[in-house]
Amino acid sequence: MSLNLNDKKAVVAEVSAKVATAQTIVVAEYRGIQVGHLTQLRASARAQGVYMRVLKNTLARRAVEGTAFASLADEMTGPLIYAISEDAVAAAKVVNDFAKSNDKLVVKAGNYAGKSLDKAGVVALASIPAREVLLAQVLGMMQAPVSAFARALAALAAKQESGSPAAPAAEVAEAAAE
Numbered sequence: 001m002s003l004n005l006n007d008k009k010a011v012v013a014e015v016s017a018k019v020a021t022a023q024t025i026v027v028a029e030y031r032g033i034q035v036g037h038l039t040q041l042r043a044s045a046r047a048q049g050v051y052m053r054v055l056k057n058t059l060a061r062r063a064v065e066g067t068a069f070a071s072l073a074d075e076m077t078g079p080l081i082y083a084i085s086e087d088a089v090a091a092a093k094v095v096n097d098f099a100k101s102n103d104k105l106v107v108k109a110g111n112y113a114g115k116s117l118d119k120a121g122v123v124a125l126a127s128i129p130a131r132e133v134l135l136a137q138v139l140g141m142m143q144a145p146v147s148a149f150a151r152a153l154a155a156l157a158a159k160q161e162s163g164s165p166a167a168p169a170a171e172v173a174e175a176a177a178e
Contacts, residue, residue, distance in 0.1 A: 008059060015063035018051045018084045025069050026083040026091045026110040026122055027076065030054070033104045041081075041105070045094045051084040052094075068114030075109040088112060089128050096126035 003011065019025070030038065045052040055063075057076040064070050085091035092110060099105045110117035112125055129137075 012059050012062045019063055019067055021086050022084045023088045024085050024091045024112045026095045027080050027108045028095050029078050029106045029108055030081045031079050041098045048090045048094050050091045050094050054081050069111045071116045072111050089125055092122050092126040096123055
């Protein structure tokens, strides 16, 4: 069933609104995938906050025209599914994870913040840990020196309470290194 002109304008406006707030777009060919598997892909995309849609390529080209994602227009051929996300890695992660379990979904290209990505680039983007994990790692690195200093002070205090004479500076430095 084809769309009339007003419906096409509405689709382009909807996709353009998503593209305007997006950081990443991933394009994958879905030829031969069963409907049940596509439903699973869409459900996992929805759970990750990824906007996923099968579009006519001409409508998708119009939606990305004049944006940082315009370079994707060259890759828009064949039956494609478009994954658009505000999170930098979510779209790549959803598509890549599904492609691992279903060989009929073929990642074609992607675009992250205006930079074109080939299949290897999308896979590399998908391998980046989630934002929350990266923040936890940074916080852990920031806390490490403070906690090491606190442990050194606690060890020094315990040593002094046990009746030992005041520790020289070398022992304090040794305790801090532990």
